[in-house]
Structure formats: C-alpha cells, structure tokens
Amino acid sequence: xxxxxxxxxxxxxxGRILVIATHTFTQLARMKVFYFLAIFAVIAIASNFxxxxxxxxxxxxxxxxxxxxxxxxxxxxxxxxVVLSIVATALLLPKDVEDRTLYTILAKPVPRLDYLIGKLxxxxxxxxxxxxxxxxxxxxxLQIRTSMVLEQQExxxxxxxxxxxxxxxxxVETLANGPNGSLQGAVFAVFLRASIMASLxxxxxxxSSSTLFTTIVSFLIYFIGHFQADARDVYLHxxxxxxxxxxxxxxxLVSLVLPDFQLFNVIDAVIEGQxxxxxxxxxxxxxxxxxxxxxxxxxxxxxxxKEF
Amino acid sequence: MNYWRKPWILALALLAFGAVRLPFEAGLSRDLRxxxxxxxxxxxxxxxxxxxxxxAVALGGLRTLVATFLNLRAYGFFTEKRWADVADTFExxxxxxxxxxxxxxxxxxxxxxxxxxxxxNDSKLPPLRRREAWRxxxxxxxxxxxxxxxxxxxxxxLHANLGFLLSDSNKFPAFQDPDKTxxxxxxxxxxxAQTGKALDYVQRARFYxxxxxxxxESEALALGRKLYAESGKNRTPTLLILLLVLEARENPxxxxxxxxxxxxxxxxxxxxxxxxxxxxxxxRFPVYGVAGAIESLENxxxxxxxxxxxxxxxxxxxxxDDWFRK
Numbered sequence: 001x002x003x004x005x006x007x008x009x010x011x012x013x014x015g016r017i018l019v020i021a022t023h024t025f026t027q028l029a030r031m032k033v034f035y036f037l038a039i040f041a042v043i044a045i046a047s048n049f050x051x052x053x054x055x056x057x058x059x060x061x062x063x064x065x066x067x068x069x070x071x072x073x074x075x076x077x078x079x080x081x082v083v084l085s086i087v088a089t090a091l092l093l094p095k096d097v098e099d100r101t102l103y104t105i106l107a108k109p110v111p112r113l114d115y116l117i118g119k120l121x122x123x124x125x126x127x128x129x130x131x132x133x134x135x136x137x138x139x140x141x142l143q144i145r146t147s148m149v150l151e152q153q154e155x156x157x158x159x160x161x162x163x164x165x166x167x168x169x170x171x172v173e174t175l176a177n178g179p180n181g182s183l184q185g186a187v188f189a190v191f192l193r194a195s196i197m198a199s200l201x202x203x204x205x206x207x208s209s210s211t212l213f214t215t216i217v218s219f220l221i222y223f224i225g226h227f228q229a230d231a232r233d234v235y236l237h238x239x240x241x242x243x244x245x246x247x248x249x250x251x252x253l254v255s256l257v258l259p260d261f262q263l264f265n266v267i268d269a270v271i272e273g274q275x276x277x278x279x280x281x282x283x284x285x286x287x288x289x290x291x292x293x294x295x296x297x298x299x300x301x302x303x304x305x306k307e308f
Numbered sequence: 309m310n311y312w313r314k315p316w317i318l319a320l321a322l323l324a325f326g327a328v329r330l331p332f333e334a335g336l337s338r339d340l341r342x343x344x345x346x347x348x349x350x351x352x353x354x355x356x357x358x359x360x361x362x363x364a365v366a367l368g369g370l371r372t373l374v375a376t377f378l379n380l381r382a383y384g385f386f387t388e389k390r391w392a393d394v395a396d397t398f399e400x401x402x403x404x405x406x407x408x409x410x411x412x413x414x415x416x417x418x419x420x421x422x423x424x425x426x427x428x429n430d431s432k433l434p435p436l437r438r439r440e441a442w443r444x445x446x447x448x449x450x451x452x453x454x455x456x457x458x459x460x461x462x463x464x465x466l467h468a469n470l471g472f473l474l475s476d477s478n479k480f481p482a483f484q485d486p487d488k489t490x491x492x493x494x495x496x497x498x499x500x501a502q503t504g505k506a507l508d509y510v511q512r513a514r515f516y517x518x519x520x521x522x523x524x525e526s527e528a529l530a531l532g533r534k535l536y537a538e539s540g541k542n543r544t545p546t547l548l549i550l551l552l553v554l555e556a557r558e559n560p561x562x563x564x565x566x567x568x569x570x571x572x573x574x575x576x577x578x579x580x581x582x583x584x585x586x587x588x589x590x591x592r593f594p595v596y597g598v599a600g601a602i603e604s605l606e607n608x609x610x611x612x613x614x615x616x617x618x619x620x621x622x623x624x625x626x627x628x629d630d631w632f633r634k
Contacts, residue, residue, distance in 0.1 A: 050380060064410050068376055075373030163541060166507045173505075229337055236334060256326025260333045262346075269345040271372040272407040280345065283336050287329070294325050298318055 016110055017118040024122020025129075027095075028088050033126065040076050040134050044141045047072035062149030066177040069145060070271045073138035074186060078267070080134070081127050081194035082222060088123045089201035090214035113300045120202050120296060127194045135187045139179045146178035176273045185281045186270035192288035193264040197222055199295035200259065206302040225261035228254060259291055344407065375405040382418075391423040395448065402456065409463050412456030420449020420473055424482075428631065439632040446482040449473065457499075467500035468510050475517045477590040481626045486592060491524065493517040511535055512547055519550045520592050529554040548572070549585045549598075556597030564601035565608075579605040583617040589625045 047069045096102035105115055153174060157167050201218040208214045231254035234247065263284060270276050340346040382397040398415030405411055427433075427441035450473055457466045473479055474493035483489040497514030500506045515535055518528040532551040535542040548571050556564045568578035582602050586595060599618060606616055613619065624630060 050376070064379075067372075067408065067410065071372045071376040075370045075376075078370055163508060169505065169507065229333075232330065232334060232337075255330055256323050260337075263333065263336060263340065265371070266340060266345045268372045268405070269407065272405060274345055274407065276345065277343065280336075280340060280343065283339070287333065287336065290329060294321075298321065301318060301321075302314060 013111070013114055016114045017121060020105070020110075020115060020118025021121035021125060024092065024119050025125045028122065028126045033084065033088070034130070034133075036080055037130070037133055037137070040073075040080065041137055043076045044069065044073050044134075044137050048141065048145060062145075062152060063174065063177055066142065066146060066149060066174070067271060067273070069138070069142050070177070070183065073134065073141075074190065074267055074271060077131055077134050077138075077187065077190050078193070081131055081190055082197055084130060085123060085127050085194040085198035086201045086215055086218040086222070088126060089120070089198045090205055090208075090211045090218065092119050092123070092202075093205045094211050112303050116202065116206075116299050116303060117296060120199060120292075123198045124195055127198065128191060131187060131191050131194075135184070138187075139183075142179045142183075146174065150174055173273075176275070180275075182270045182274070182276040185276040185278075186267045188281065189264050189267055189276075189284055192284055193261060195288055196259055196261075196291045196295075199292040199299070203295045203299045203302070206299045206306065221258060222261065224254075225259045226265075227262075228258045228260040229262040231255050231258075232260070260287075263287060371404040372408075375401045375408070375411065378404070379411065379414075382415075386418055386422065389426055391418075391426065391445070394418050394423070398452070402452075402459075406459045409456070409460065409465055412453060412460070412466055413469055416449045416453040416456065416469065416473070418449075419452055420446045420479065424449070424479070435632040439628055442628075442632075443482045446473075446479050462503050462505075464500045464503040464506040464510070467496045467503070468506060468513070471496035471500065471510070471513055471517065475513070475520075477592075477626050480592075481628050486520070487522050490517045490520040490592075494521065494524075508539070508541055512542060512544060516546060516550065516593075519554060519594060525554055525557055525594065529558060545572075545581050545584070549581055550593065553585070553594050553596050553598060556601075557594065560597070562597065564597040565604040568601055568605070575605055575609055579609060579611075586617055587620075587623060589622045592625065 048065065050065060050068045093102070096105070106112070150171060153170055154167055157170060162170075197218060200221060201214055204217050205211075205214045208217070231251040234251040235255055266276055266280065266284070337346065378397050378401045382394050382401065385391075385393040385397060395415075395418075398411065398418065401411045402408075402415065424442045424445035427438055427445055430438055430441070433441065450470070453466060453470050453473065457463070457470065460466055471493045474483070474489050474496065480486055480489045480493075494514050494517040497510050497517060500510045501514065512535060515528060515531050518524055518531060521528070529551070532547065532554060535547065536551060549568075552564060552567055552571070555567070556562050565578070565582075568582055569575050572578040572581050579602070582598055582605065585593065586598050586602060602616075602618055605611075606618075
C-alpha cells in the first residue's frame with residue numbers, strides 16, 4: 001500500500017510543489033553536479049598551505065592562513081552557488097519543453113504557479129544542500145587549523161613569558177577568525193544571493209528563447225547588481241556633484257530595476273574577522289525573500305498564459 | 309496591442325517594487341556601513357591596477373578572495389626584491405580588504421623594514437642614493453601604517469606597530485627630529501592601550517618611548533611609577549633602570565647605586581643592569597646618574613679600573629652618516 005496516498009498534502013498546493021521540487025532536485029542531482037564538491041575539497045585543503053612567513057609576535061601567527069581558508073572557501077561557495085543557481089534554473093524550462101515533461105505536467109490540474117515554485121524550490125534545495133556540504137567541509141578544515149594555530153600561539157606566548165590574560169586575549173582574537181556563528185551567517189548570505197539569482201533567472205527564462213540567453217543576461221545582471229548601490233547613491237545625492245537630469249534618471253532606473261547585490265558583501269567583512277549581528281542577517285533575509293517573492297510572482301505573470 | 313500589455317505591466321511592477329525597496333536598502337546599506345560590515349566602494353584606480361579578470365571577480369563580490377591572490381603575488385615580488393611592485397600590490401590589497409590588519413602590517417613591514425634594509429645594502433647604488441632610498445622606504449612604511457590606522461582606528465596592533473617602527477633604533481634616524489619621533493611613538497602606544505585590547509607590553513613600550521623625549525621626563529616618570537605600582541609584571545630590567553634614571557634626574561642627590569641594589573637584590577645584579585643600560589647607546593635612553601652609580605658599584609665590587617665598563621668604548625649611536633659612508 002502506498003503511504004503517500006494517505007498524505008494530507010497530496011493534491012494540495014504544498015504537496016504538488018514538494019513533488020515538483022523533489023523531482024527537480026533529483027533531476028539536477030543526476031546531472032552529477034555534486035562532483036564539484038571534490039574540487040571544493042581540494043580548494044579548502046589547498047588554502048591551508050598559503051601560510052606565508054610571519055613578521056610579528058605570536059598573536060599574528062597563523063591568523064593569515066585562517067583568513068585564507070575562509071576567503072578561498074567562501075569565494076568558491078559564491079562562485080559555485082551563483083553558477084549553479086543561474087545555470088540550473090536556465091536549464092529547467094527549456095529541458096522540460098525538450099523532454100516534453102512540461103506538457104505532461106501542464107496537462108494535469110497543476111497550477112502554473114505551483115510548477116514554477118516547485119522548480120525554483122528544487123534548484124534552491126540543490127544550492128542549499130551543496131552549500132551545506134561545502135560549509136561542513138570548510139568548518140572541519142577551519143576547526144582543525146584553528147586548533148593547530150591556537151596550540152602554536154600558546155606555546156610561543158608561554159615561551160615568551162606572556163601572562164594568562166594576554167594569552168586569553170590572543171585566543172579571543174584568533175577564535176574570531178575561526179569557525180563561528182558569523183561565518184555560518186556569511187554562508188547563509190551566500191545562499192540568499194544565490195536564491196535571488198535563481199528567482200531572477202527563472203523570470204528571465206519565462207520569456208527568453210534560449211538557455212544561453214538566460215545565462216548570459218543573468219550573469220550580466222549579477223555583475224551590474226554590484227553597482228546598483230553606487231547608482232542609488234548617485235540618485236540620492238544627485239545635485240551635490242553637479243550631475244545632470246539624464247544621469248539622475250539613469251541612476252534611478254538602475255536602482256529601481258536591478259537588485260542590490262552589494263548588500264551581500266558583508267561576507268567580506270566576516271572573512272576579515274568582523275562579527276555579523278543577527279539583526280543584520282535578518283534584514284538581509286527579508287531582502288532576499290522580497291526579491292524571490294517578486295521575481296517568482298513576475299515569472300508566473302509571464303508564464304501564466306504562455307503557450308507551448 | 310495586447311502583446312505589449314504584459315511587458316508594460318511587468319515594467320511598471322518592477323519600478324513600483326524598486327521604489328518600495330529602495331529606502332529599505334539605502335537604510336540597510338547605511339546600517340551595514342555604520343557597523344563596519346560594508347567595504348568602501350572600489351576605487352577606479354584599484355580597478356585599473358588589477359587585471360580584467362580579477363576586477364570582474366572583485367566586482368562580483370569576492371574582494372577578499374582577490375586580496376588573498378594578490379597577497380600571494382606580493383610575496384613573490386618580495387622574494388624577487390621587486391619593491392615597487394610589492395608597494396603597488398599592497399596598495400591594491402588594502403583597497404580591496406581595508407579591514408584586515410594583516411595586510412596593513414605586512415605591507416608596512418615590507419616597506420619600512422625589508423625594502424629599507426635592501427636599499428641600505430644595495431651595492432649598485434652610490435651612498436647618497438642608497439640613503440635616500442632607505443629613508444623613503446621607511447617613510448612609505450610609516451605612511452602606509454598610518455593609513456591603516458585611519459581605516460581601523462580601534463585596532464590596537466596597528467597603533468602598536470607604528471610605535472615599534474618609530475622607536476626602532478634602526479629606523480628612527482630616518483626621521484628628522486628624534487624627540488618628535490619618540491613622542492609620536494609614545495602617542496601611538498597610548499592610543500593602542502586606549503583601545504582596551506592591547507597587550508601589557510604596549511604600556512611599557514609607551515614608557516620606554518616617553519622616557520626618551522627631552523622635556524617630558526617628568527611625565528614619563530609619573531607613567532613609570534604608575535606602571536610599577538599597577539602590576540608586578542612591570543618589573544622588567546629596562547623599566548626599573550629607566551625609573552631609576554628618571555628619579556635621579558628629578559633628585560640629583562639620590563643614591564642611585566643604593567636604589568639599584570635595593571631593586572635588583574644584589575650589587576652584582578645591579579651592576580650588570582646598569583652596565584647594560586650604559587652600553588645601550590643605540591636606543592638613546594637617558595643616563596642620568598648612571599655613570600656615578602656604576603663607579604660607586606665598581607668600587608664596592610672591587611672592579612679593576614682597566615676592566616671598568618666606563619673605560620670600554622661605547623657602541624656608536626645610530627647615525628646614517630656612518631651607515632652610508634661607503
């Protein structure tokens with residue numbers, strides 16, 4: 001007897017969305033995307049070897065290598081997650097059309113919004129699982145290296161006759177560069193940025209004619225999105241530097257149309273050892289959800305009466 | 309007509325959606341910048357200095373990753389003694405990651421210590437040019453570190469590193485006025501201690517610098533006494549001797565030898581400490597009453613005149629004229 005037939009979700013919107021999401025996840029996983037984890041493991045381990053000679057006291061010993069591990073790992077996570085979210089989403093609709101799966105699904109009483117949300121969730125599940133696996137790898141490598149650095153620092157500080165207070169203070173500074181809550185927050189920020197890109201790629205793919213077009217336009221928007229804040233500043237402070245009306249209108253349009261990806265550059269601050277307050281992460285989550293919601297609804301608006 | 313209806317609605321919705329989020333995002337940017345979580349926009353000069361690929365990667369939100377790559381490149385330049393490239397690369401690195409203490413300290417170290425030492429010994433250059441290059445490197449290292457401090461005013465280590473540089477006996481001769489230089493070093497240490505995160509030695513280093521500033525001996529003595537009273541850790545030989553010397557300046561009739569024996573427990577240890585201080589000419593420490601105390605201790609310890617530390621030639625004080633003679 002099929003237990004799924006008794007699931008209360010069956011036939012509901014949530015149930016349909018989950019089925020499509022799970023199917024999308026499986027479909028993408030079968031494309032062997034998880035192989036990149038091997039490359040990530042190599043990057044995480046290789047970043048351990050960039051321990052350049054030190055010139056300062058024990059407090060600086062190994063601090064750079066910890067930052068190097070975080071920098072390489074979070075950099076790789078950003079690249080993988082953005083590429084994965086754009087390419088996987090750009091593939092979805094054309095592949096379903098090509099395989100004729102789309103016709104089968106839409107021939108059933110599946111609302112198009114459920115189909116789109118399910119597809120997007122499938123990609124996000126894939127990005128989330130990938131990031132979680134990379135995060136585990138990074139945390140393990142960083143934890144091991146932090147312990148080694150602390151051990152070295154304490155041995156050197158003790159040999160130099162440092163007081164317990166001084167050693168404790170050094171320990172606090174080193175731990176700020178180790179695995180901590182802020183680092184997990186930064187990984188979540190990477191996920192949020194990838195989520196926005198996936199939902200944006202979904203919107204583009206609803207009216208685009210090819211996977212390549214969706215991918216290229218999405219990447220362009222990704223890069224230009226890092227200038228959105230500059231355009232916004234130009235608009236908000238227009239007149240102070242003598243900008244003309246055209247420049248003001250252009251900067252306003254860029255600010256209104258493109259997502260602000262610079263907000264997610266808090267990741268850099270975390271790599272540099274800054275703490276990421278929960279409130280700020282909460283606000284970033286709101287921004288991420290707002291974009292994802294709007295782009296998904298906009299995708300549905302275009303996709304709702306599209307004929308295949 | 310109907311064909312354009314949807315795109316128009318979508319465009320309007322996009323603008324309306326943008327108008328709603330714009331104030332929130334602007335506010336969040338301000339909050340993040342205030343919390344020190346937001347890097348300054350990348351300068352056009354930085355974009356020009358790094359190659360196209362790195363620029364694209366940096367603009368794609370991976371500034372610290374590019375900084376890490378450039379740090380490796382700078383290390384390569386360092387091993388090849390390409391000092392101009394080291395300086396340029398660190399300029400770019402700190403533009404990309406201005407909150408990372410390591411980059412400011414390493415860049416300054418390369419300029420003020422490594423490049424300057426190389427210039428000092430670069431036999432290909434005539435003495436005058438070597439001297440100028442040596443001085444310019446040290447000044448660049450100082451300027452770099454001071455810029456790091458302006459970017460990270462709460463970082464105790466950057467302030468302390470400036471103090472080390474200004475009070476280093478191989479470096480302070482590069483600056484015009486030793487009194488001003490030691491005063492600046494003492495100020496750097498004071499600011500480091502003021503952050504509340506500095507290690508104990510920073511306050512002692514402040515005292516060592518202040519003691520060398522002509523006209524501020526009384527201030528130095530008050531600081532030395534405070535440190536001595538504050539903690540049993542502040543009993544280093546340098547601190548004790550300087551305290552002794554500054555007290556001797558305040559009170560010329562003081563029995564310096566007697567006080568030294570009291571603090572160092574035995575006449576032999578007191579004599580060793582005072583002799584060591586007498587020989588530290590490179591540091592330009594004050595020596596009020598030291599010669600008299602040594603003489604007195606030599607008499608009580610029956611040190612023959614010919615073996616007197618006072619009869620031995622003193623190491624020459626740091627003088628760039630001597631360093632760059634040949």
